Amino acid sequence: MRDMEKMKKIRKSFVVGLIFGAMLLLACVAIVNLGSSYSGKQEKPAKYIFLFIGDGMGASHVAVTESWLSYLEGEKGFEQLSFTEFPVLGMAMTYSADRNVTCSSAAGTAISCGEKTNNGMLGINPAGDTLTSIAKILKERGYKIGIMSSVPVNHATPAAFYGHNTSRHDYYGITEEIPASGYEFLAGSGFVDYAGKEGDRLGSEELLESEGYTVCFGNEEYQEAIENGAEHIVLCQKAYKGESAPTYIVQTDPESTIESEDMMKKCLDFLGEDSPFFIMYEQGEIDWAAHANKTMPMIESVQKLDDAVKVAVEFYKRHPKETLIIVTADHETGGVALGAESWKEVNIGWDILDSALVAGHAGDLDEKANKALNDSAYIGWTTHGHTGSPVPVYAIGAGSERFAGRFDNTDIKGKILAE
Numbered sequence: 001m002r003d004m005e006k007m008k009k010i011r012k013s014f015v016v017g018l019i020f021g022a023m024l025l026l027a028c029v030a031i032v033n034l035g036s037s038y039s040g041k042q043e044k045p046a047k048y049i050f051l052f053i054g055d056g057m058g059a060s061h062v063a064v065t066e067s068w069l070s071y072l073e074g075e076k077g078f079e080q081l082s083f084t085e086f087p088v089l090g091m092a093m094t095y096s097a098d099r100n101v102t103c104s105s106a107a108g109t110a111i112s113c114g115e116k117t118n119n120g121m122l123g124i125n126p127a128g129d130t131l132t133s134i135a136k137i138l139k140e141r142g143y144k145i146g147i148m149s150s151v152p153v154n155h156a157t158p159a160a161f162y163g164h165n166t167s168r169h170d171y172y173g174i175t176e177e178i179p180a181s182g183y184e185f186l187a188g189s190g191f192v193d194y195a196g197k198e199g200d201r202l203g204s205e206e207l208l209e210s211e212g213y214t215v216c217f218g219n220e221e222y223q224e225a226i227e228n229g230a231e232h233i234v235l236c237q238k239a240y241k242g243e244s245a246p247t248y249i250v251q252t253d254p255e256s257t258i259e260s261e262d263m264m265k266k267c268l269d270f271l272g273e274d275s276p277f278f279i280m281y282e283q284g285e286i287d288w289a290a291h292a293n294k295t296m297p298m299i300e301s302v303q304k305l306d307d308a309v310k311v312a313v314e315f316y317k318r319h320p321k322e323t324l325i326i327v328t329a330d331h332e333t334g335g336v337a338l339g340a341e342s343w344k345e346v347n348i349g350w351d352i353l354d355s356a357l358v359a360g361h362a363g364d365l366d367e368k369a370n371k372a373l374n375d376s377a378y379i380g381w382t383t384h385g386h387t388g389s390p391v392p393v394y395a396i397g398a399g400s401e402r403f404a405g406r407f408d409n410t411d412i413k414g415k416i417l418a419e
Protein backbone atom coordinates (compact mmCIF):
# COMPACT_ATOMS: atom_id res chain seq x y z
CA MET A 1 0.00 0.00 0.00
CA ARG A 2 2.73 2.36 1.02
CA ASP A 3 4.67 1.32 -2.08
CA MET A 4 1.66 2.04 -4.28
CA GLU A 5 1.30 5.52 -2.80
CA LYS A 6 4.97 6.10 -3.35
CA MET A 7 4.60 5.04 -7.00
CA LYS A 8 1.60 7.38 -7.41
CA LYS A 9 3.61 10.26 -5.93
CA ILE A 10 6.53 9.54 -8.25
CA ARG A 11 4.16 9.31 -11.25
CA LYS A 12 2.47 12.58 -10.20
CA SER A 13 5.72 14.46 -9.85
CA PHE A 14 6.88 12.97 -13.17
CA VAL A 15 3.73 14.29 -14.92
CA VAL A 16 4.07 17.70 -13.21
CA GLY A 17 7.72 17.80 -14.29
CA LEU A 18 6.78 16.88 -17.83
CA ILE A 19 4.15 19.63 -18.01
CA PHE A 20 6.55 22.15 -16.48
CA GLY A 21 9.29 21.12 -18.91
CA ALA A 22 6.95 21.41 -21.89
CA MET A 23 5.84 24.89 -20.74
CA LEU A 24 9.46 25.92 -20.36
CA LEU A 25 10.24 24.66 -23.86
CA LEU A 26 7.27 26.55 -25.32
CA ALA A 27 8.36 29.71 -23.51
CA CYS A 28 11.88 29.35 -24.91
CA VAL A 29 10.57 28.86 -28.46
CA ALA A 30 8.33 31.92 -28.02
CA ILE A 31 11.27 34.04 -26.77
CA VAL A 32 13.48 32.93 -29.66
CA ASN A 33 10.69 33.74 -32.15
CA LEU A 34 10.07 37.09 -30.54
CA GLY A 35 13.80 37.84 -30.68
CA SER A 36 14.08 37.07 -34.37
CA SER A 37 10.98 39.04 -35.30
CA TYR A 38 12.25 42.04 -33.31
CA SER A 39 15.66 41.90 -35.01
CA GLY A 40 13.80 42.15 -38.36
CA LYS A 41 16.45 40.00 -40.06
CA GLN A 42 15.59 38.47 -43.38
CA GLU A 43 17.16 35.03 -43.57
CA LYS A 44 17.19 34.61 -47.32
CA PRO A 45 17.95 36.89 -50.27
CA ALA A 46 15.16 39.13 -51.59
CA LYS A 47 13.11 37.70 -54.47
CA TYR A 48 13.87 40.66 -56.74
CA ILE A 49 17.34 42.19 -56.48
CA PHE A 50 18.65 45.31 -58.24
CA LEU A 51 22.32 46.24 -57.91
CA PHE A 52 23.27 49.56 -59.53
CA ILE A 53 26.92 50.50 -59.97
CA GLY A 54 27.76 54.09 -60.90
CA ASP A 55 31.30 53.53 -62.17
CA GLY A 56 33.53 56.10 -60.46
CA MET A 57 30.58 57.71 -58.63
CA GLY A 58 31.68 59.03 -55.25
CA ALA A 59 29.62 61.05 -52.77
CA SER A 60 30.78 64.31 -54.41
CA HIS A 61 29.61 63.27 -57.90
CA VAL A 62 26.18 62.90 -56.33
CA ALA A 63 26.52 66.23 -54.48
CA VAL A 64 27.60 68.10 -57.64
CA THR A 65 24.68 66.59 -59.59
CA GLU A 66 22.15 67.50 -56.89
CA SER A 67 23.57 71.02 -56.69
CA TRP A 68 23.06 71.36 -60.45
CA LEU A 69 19.47 70.02 -60.21
CA SER A 70 18.77 72.48 -57.38
CA TYR A 71 20.21 75.32 -59.45
CA LEU A 72 17.83 74.44 -62.30
CA GLU A 73 14.93 74.71 -59.83
CA GLY A 74 16.23 78.02 -58.43
CA GLU A 75 16.97 76.35 -55.08
CA LYS A 76 20.00 75.57 -52.98
CA GLY A 77 20.59 71.90 -52.39
CA PHE A 78 17.03 70.64 -52.04
CA GLU A 79 16.70 68.65 -55.23
CA GLN A 80 17.44 64.95 -54.73
CA LEU A 81 18.20 62.04 -56.99
CA SER A 82 15.81 59.11 -56.42
CA PHE A 83 18.36 56.97 -54.62
CA THR A 84 19.56 59.59 -52.12
CA GLU A 85 16.05 59.33 -50.65
CA PHE A 86 16.62 55.64 -49.79
CA PRO A 87 16.36 55.04 -46.02
CA VAL A 88 19.61 53.09 -45.57
CA LEU A 89 23.05 54.59 -46.17
CA GLY A 90 26.34 52.77 -45.86
CA MET A 91 29.93 53.26 -46.91
CA ALA A 92 32.12 50.70 -48.70
CA MET A 93 35.92 50.58 -48.70
CA THR A 94 37.35 50.05 -52.18
CA TYR A 95 41.09 49.20 -52.01
CA SER A 96 42.21 46.17 -54.05
CA ALA A 97 44.50 43.25 -53.14
CA ASP A 98 47.61 45.03 -54.46
CA ARG A 99 46.75 48.76 -54.50
CA ASN A 100 45.23 51.38 -52.22
CA VAL A 101 43.43 52.69 -55.29
CA THR A 102 41.45 50.07 -57.15
CA CYS A 103 40.53 49.70 -60.81
CA SER A 104 37.09 48.68 -62.06
CA SER A 105 37.92 45.01 -62.66
CA ALA A 106 39.34 44.46 -59.14
CA ALA A 107 36.46 46.40 -57.56
CA GLY A 108 33.86 44.64 -59.75
CA THR A 109 35.36 41.30 -58.72
CA ALA A 110 35.24 42.32 -55.03
CA ILE A 111 31.55 43.25 -55.30
CA SER A 112 30.55 40.30 -57.48
CA CYS A 113 32.71 37.53 -56.00
CA GLY A 114 33.31 38.82 -52.45
CA GLU A 115 37.13 38.60 -52.68
CA LYS A 116 39.89 41.13 -53.25
CA THR A 117 42.04 40.69 -56.33
CA ASN A 118 44.85 42.59 -58.06
CA ASN A 119 44.12 45.58 -60.28
CA GLY A 120 43.53 44.40 -63.85
CA MET A 121 42.33 40.92 -62.86
CA LEU A 122 38.79 39.76 -63.36
CA GLY A 123 36.85 37.02 -61.56
CA ILE A 124 39.99 35.33 -60.26
CA ASN A 125 42.04 35.87 -57.10
CA PRO A 126 45.74 36.88 -57.13
CA ALA A 127 46.71 33.18 -56.94
CA GLY A 128 44.76 32.57 -60.14
CA ASP A 129 41.88 30.62 -58.58
CA THR A 130 38.51 31.04 -60.26
CA LEU A 131 35.99 32.96 -58.16
CA THR A 132 32.20 32.59 -58.23
CA SER A 133 30.03 35.58 -59.04
CA ILE A 134 26.92 36.34 -57.02
CA ALA A 135 25.00 36.24 -60.31
CA LYS A 136 26.16 32.65 -60.91
CA ILE A 137 25.19 31.60 -57.38
CA LEU A 138 21.72 33.12 -57.73
CA LYS A 139 21.32 31.63 -61.23
CA GLU A 140 21.92 28.18 -59.72
CA ARG A 141 19.21 28.95 -57.14
CA GLY A 142 16.65 29.60 -59.87
CA TYR A 143 17.03 33.36 -60.27
CA LYS A 144 16.89 34.86 -63.74
CA ILE A 145 19.86 37.14 -64.42
CA GLY A 146 20.17 40.53 -66.12
CA ILE A 147 23.64 42.10 -66.53
CA MET A 148 23.54 45.55 -68.12
CA SER A 149 25.90 48.41 -68.81
CA SER A 150 25.78 51.71 -70.66
CA VAL A 151 29.30 50.90 -71.94
CA PRO A 152 30.52 47.72 -73.73
CA VAL A 153 29.13 44.37 -72.56
CA ASN A 154 32.68 43.02 -72.21
CA HIS A 155 34.02 46.01 -70.23
CA ALA A 156 35.35 45.44 -66.68
CA THR A 157 32.25 45.98 -64.52
CA PRO A 158 29.69 43.83 -66.37
CA ALA A 159 32.46 41.30 -67.10
CA ALA A 160 33.12 40.90 -63.34
CA PHE A 161 29.72 39.15 -63.17
CA TYR A 162 30.51 36.45 -65.75
CA GLY A 163 34.21 36.58 -66.73
CA HIS A 164 37.44 35.10 -65.37
CA ASN A 165 40.66 36.46 -66.79
CA THR A 166 44.13 37.54 -65.69
CA SER A 167 43.58 40.68 -67.81
CA ARG A 168 40.51 42.87 -68.12
CA HIS A 169 41.91 43.92 -71.51
CA ASP A 170 41.47 40.46 -73.07
CA TYR A 171 38.10 41.66 -74.34
CA TYR A 172 37.55 38.92 -76.91
CA GLY A 173 38.42 36.21 -74.38
CA ILE A 174 35.89 37.80 -72.01
CA THR A 175 33.16 37.79 -74.71
CA GLU A 176 33.87 34.09 -75.26
CA GLU A 177 32.83 33.46 -71.64
CA ILE A 178 29.31 34.90 -72.03
CA PRO A 179 27.58 31.67 -73.22
CA ALA A 180 28.86 29.62 -70.25
CA SER A 181 27.13 32.06 -67.88
CA GLY A 182 23.70 31.08 -69.19
CA TYR A 183 22.41 34.50 -68.07
CA GLU A 184 19.13 35.41 -69.70
CA PHE A 185 19.67 39.10 -70.51
CA LEU A 186 22.89 41.01 -71.15
CA ALA A 187 23.09 44.52 -72.51
CA GLY A 188 25.63 47.20 -73.30
CA SER A 189 26.74 49.64 -75.98
CA GLY A 190 28.42 46.85 -77.98
CA PHE A 191 31.67 44.85 -77.81
CA VAL A 192 35.26 46.06 -77.51
CA ASP A 193 37.51 44.09 -79.92
CA TYR A 194 34.43 42.94 -81.86
CA ALA A 195 36.45 40.46 -83.94
CA GLY A 196 39.47 40.16 -81.63
CA LYS A 197 42.45 42.50 -81.18
CA GLU A 198 43.67 41.93 -84.74
CA GLY A 199 40.16 41.88 -86.22
CA ASP A 200 40.73 38.37 -87.61
CA ARG A 201 38.40 36.37 -85.36
CA LEU A 202 34.74 35.51 -85.74
CA GLY A 203 32.58 38.60 -85.07
CA SER A 204 31.09 38.73 -81.56
CA GLU A 205 27.54 38.47 -82.95
CA GLU A 206 28.29 35.25 -84.89
CA LEU A 207 30.36 33.90 -82.01
CA LEU A 208 27.55 34.27 -79.46
CA GLU A 209 24.78 33.21 -81.86
CA SER A 210 26.68 29.96 -82.55
CA GLU A 211 26.38 29.28 -78.80
CA GLY A 212 22.63 29.90 -78.48
CA TYR A 213 22.48 33.64 -77.71
CA THR A 214 20.51 36.12 -79.82
CA VAL A 215 22.50 39.31 -80.29
CA CYS A 216 20.35 42.33 -81.13
CA PHE A 217 21.61 45.74 -82.22
CA GLY A 218 18.87 48.32 -81.65
CA ASN A 219 15.13 48.25 -81.14
CA GLU A 220 14.07 46.58 -84.39
CA GLU A 221 16.34 43.57 -83.96
CA TYR A 222 15.25 43.34 -80.33
CA GLN A 223 11.54 43.24 -81.26
CA GLU A 224 12.30 40.58 -83.83
CA ALA A 225 14.14 38.49 -81.23
CA ILE A 226 11.19 38.77 -78.82
CA GLU A 227 8.74 37.71 -81.54
CA ASN A 228 10.97 34.72 -82.30
CA GLY A 229 10.90 33.69 -78.63
CA ALA A 230 14.61 34.21 -77.90
CA GLU A 231 15.55 32.91 -74.43
CA HIS A 232 19.06 34.35 -74.13
CA ILE A 233 19.66 37.86 -75.37
CA VAL A 234 22.53 40.32 -75.69
CA LEU A 235 21.10 43.75 -76.48
CA CYS A 236 23.45 46.40 -77.92
CA GLN A 237 23.12 49.84 -79.46
CA LYS A 238 22.40 49.93 -83.18
CA ALA A 239 25.42 52.20 -83.82
CA TYR A 240 27.88 49.39 -82.99
CA LYS A 241 26.53 46.58 -85.15
CA GLY A 242 29.36 44.68 -86.78
CA GLU A 243 32.10 46.87 -85.34
CA SER A 244 34.08 47.45 -82.17
CA ALA A 245 32.43 49.75 -79.60
CA PRO A 246 34.82 52.39 -78.29
CA THR A 247 36.09 52.49 -74.74
CA TYR A 248 36.13 55.84 -72.93
CA ILE A 249 33.43 57.45 -75.04
CA VAL A 250 29.77 56.77 -75.66
CA GLN A 251 28.86 58.10 -79.10
CA THR A 252 25.59 56.65 -80.18
CA ASP A 253 23.08 58.05 -82.60
CA PRO A 254 20.47 59.85 -80.46
CA GLU A 255 17.72 58.68 -82.84
CA SER A 256 18.45 54.99 -82.33
CA THR A 257 19.94 54.94 -78.81
CA ILE A 258 18.20 52.77 -76.25
CA GLU A 259 18.40 54.97 -73.13
CA SER A 260 19.03 53.67 -69.60
CA GLU A 261 15.38 53.84 -68.55
CA ASP A 262 14.23 51.93 -71.65
CA MET A 263 17.03 49.38 -71.23
CA MET A 264 15.88 48.67 -67.66
CA LYS A 265 12.22 48.37 -68.75
CA LYS A 266 13.19 45.93 -71.50
CA CYS A 267 15.15 43.82 -69.02
CA LEU A 268 12.21 43.73 -66.57
CA ASP A 269 9.77 42.75 -69.34
CA PHE A 270 12.14 40.05 -70.53
CA LEU A 271 12.80 38.50 -67.11
CA GLY A 272 9.16 38.77 -65.94
CA GLU A 273 7.96 38.57 -62.34
CA ASP A 274 7.19 34.85 -61.98
CA SER A 275 10.76 33.82 -61.16
CA PRO A 276 13.08 35.65 -58.78
CA PHE A 277 15.70 37.80 -60.52
CA PHE A 278 19.03 39.54 -60.00
CA ILE A 279 19.79 42.60 -62.11
CA MET A 280 23.10 44.46 -62.18
CA TYR A 281 23.05 47.77 -64.02
CA GLU A 282 26.22 49.82 -64.56
CA GLN A 283 26.47 53.45 -65.70
CA GLY A 284 29.99 53.27 -67.07
CA GLU A 285 30.56 56.72 -68.52
CA ILE A 286 30.35 58.46 -65.13
CA ASP A 287 33.91 57.16 -64.76
CA TRP A 288 34.96 58.19 -68.27
CA ALA A 289 33.65 61.75 -67.86
CA ALA A 290 35.35 61.97 -64.46
CA HIS A 291 38.69 60.76 -65.91
CA ALA A 292 38.44 63.66 -68.36
CA ASN A 293 37.36 66.00 -65.51
CA LYS A 294 34.35 66.96 -67.64
CA THR A 295 31.73 68.17 -65.21
CA MET A 296 28.60 68.36 -67.34
CA PRO A 297 28.97 64.95 -69.05
CA MET A 298 29.58 63.52 -65.55
CA ILE A 299 26.34 65.11 -64.28
CA GLU A 300 24.41 63.84 -67.31
CA SER A 301 25.62 60.29 -66.77
CA VAL A 302 24.69 60.36 -63.05
CA GLN A 303 21.21 61.47 -64.17
CA LYS A 304 21.07 58.56 -66.64
CA LEU A 305 21.86 56.19 -63.78
CA ASP A 306 19.06 57.81 -61.80
CA ASP A 307 16.65 57.29 -64.72
CA ALA A 308 17.32 53.54 -64.57
CA VAL A 309 17.02 53.53 -60.75
CA LYS A 310 13.61 55.23 -61.00
CA VAL A 311 12.31 52.26 -63.03
CA ALA A 312 13.49 49.93 -60.24
CA VAL A 313 11.83 52.17 -57.61
CA GLU A 314 8.50 51.89 -59.47
CA PHE A 315 8.93 48.09 -59.43
CA TYR A 316 9.76 48.21 -55.70
CA LYS A 317 6.55 50.13 -54.98
CA ARG A 318 4.58 47.22 -56.48
CA HIS A 319 6.58 44.57 -54.55
CA PRO A 320 7.93 46.37 -51.45
CA LYS A 321 8.37 43.24 -49.30
CA GLU A 322 10.16 41.22 -51.96
CA THR A 323 12.44 43.80 -53.59
CA LEU A 324 15.92 44.99 -52.64
CA ILE A 325 17.58 47.92 -54.43
CA ILE A 326 21.22 48.84 -53.86
CA VAL A 327 22.93 51.80 -55.53
CA THR A 328 26.69 52.07 -55.11
CA ALA A 329 29.97 52.56 -56.97
CA ASP A 330 33.09 50.51 -57.59
CA HIS A 331 35.39 53.45 -56.72
CA GLU A 332 35.60 57.23 -56.92
CA THR A 333 37.13 58.90 -59.98
CA GLY A 334 38.64 62.37 -60.35
CA GLY A 335 38.44 63.51 -56.72
CA VAL A 336 35.75 66.02 -57.62
CA ALA A 337 34.49 68.64 -55.17
CA LEU A 338 31.75 71.19 -55.14
CA GLY A 339 33.64 74.35 -54.28
CA ALA A 340 33.20 78.07 -53.84
CA GLU A 341 35.56 81.00 -53.54
CA SER A 342 35.10 82.45 -50.06
CA TRP A 343 32.07 84.73 -50.33
CA LYS A 344 31.11 83.78 -53.88
CA GLU A 345 28.12 81.52 -54.36
CA VAL A 346 28.57 78.25 -56.21
CA ASN A 347 25.46 79.16 -58.22
CA ILE A 348 27.50 81.87 -59.94
CA GLY A 349 29.64 79.02 -61.20
CA TRP A 350 26.57 77.11 -62.30
CA ASP A 351 25.44 80.13 -64.34
CA ILE A 352 28.69 79.96 -66.27
CA LEU A 353 28.39 76.22 -66.80
CA ASP A 354 24.76 76.65 -67.83
CA SER A 355 25.65 79.18 -70.51
CA ALA A 356 28.37 76.84 -71.79
CA LEU A 357 25.78 74.08 -71.96
CA VAL A 358 23.34 76.29 -73.86
CA ALA A 359 26.17 77.09 -76.25
CA GLY A 360 26.35 73.33 -76.74
CA HIS A 361 30.01 72.72 -75.98
CA ALA A 362 30.18 71.73 -72.32
CA GLY A 363 30.74 68.08 -73.19
CA ASP A 364 33.09 68.73 -76.06
CA LEU A 365 35.87 70.98 -74.80
CA ASP A 366 39.59 70.55 -75.04
CA GLU A 367 41.38 70.09 -71.75
CA LYS A 368 42.41 73.74 -71.33
CA ALA A 369 38.95 75.14 -72.02
CA ASN A 370 37.43 72.48 -69.82
CA LYS A 371 39.73 73.43 -66.94
CA ALA A 372 38.87 77.11 -67.37
CA LEU A 373 35.19 76.22 -67.22
CA ASN A 374 35.63 74.11 -64.09
CA ASP A 375 37.65 76.89 -62.45
CA SER A 376 35.00 79.50 -63.13
CA ALA A 377 32.29 77.12 -61.88
CA TYR A 378 34.31 76.32 -58.69
CA ILE A 379 34.26 72.64 -59.53
CA GLY A 380 37.53 71.15 -58.36
CA TRP A 381 39.01 67.96 -59.75
CA THR A 382 42.14 66.64 -58.07
CA THR A 383 43.19 63.87 -60.47
CA HIS A 384 42.55 62.28 -63.87
CA GLY A 385 42.68 58.89 -62.17
CA HIS A 386 40.72 56.97 -59.56
CA THR A 387 40.97 57.81 -55.86
CA GLY A 388 41.00 55.62 -52.76
CA SER A 389 37.92 57.25 -51.21
CA PRO A 390 35.23 54.98 -49.84
CA VAL A 391 31.97 55.06 -51.82
CA PRO A 392 28.39 55.54 -50.61
CA VAL A 393 25.94 52.62 -50.62
CA TYR A 394 22.24 53.52 -50.79
CA ALA A 395 19.67 50.76 -50.08
CA ILE A 396 15.93 50.26 -49.81
CA GLY A 397 13.65 47.25 -49.41
CA ALA A 398 13.93 43.65 -48.21
CA GLY A 399 17.19 43.17 -46.28
CA SER A 400 18.32 46.76 -46.86
CA GLU A 401 19.18 47.18 -43.15
CA ARG A 402 22.27 45.04 -43.75
CA PHE A 403 23.80 47.89 -45.78
CA ALA A 404 24.00 50.42 -42.94
CA GLY A 405 27.39 51.49 -41.60
CA ARG A 406 30.92 51.06 -42.84
CA PHE A 407 31.94 47.79 -44.49
CA ASP A 408 34.21 46.44 -47.20
CA ASN A 409 33.19 46.09 -50.86
CA THR A 410 33.81 42.35 -50.46
CA ASP A 411 30.94 42.24 -47.89
CA ILE A 412 28.31 43.34 -50.43
CA LYS A 413 27.92 39.83 -51.92
CA GLY A 414 27.23 38.26 -48.50
CA LYS A 415 24.85 41.06 -47.53
CA ILE A 416 22.79 40.49 -50.70
CA LEU A 417 22.81 36.70 -50.12
CA ALA A 418 21.88 37.23 -46.41
CA GLU A 419 24.85 35.15 -45.30
Ligand SMILES: [Zn+2]
Residues within 6 Å of the ligand: 056, 104, 287, 288, 291, 333, 386
Ligand atom coordinates in the same frame (compact mmCIF):
# COMPACT_ATOMS: atom_id res chain seq x y z
ZN1 LIG B 1 38.14 54.41 -64.49
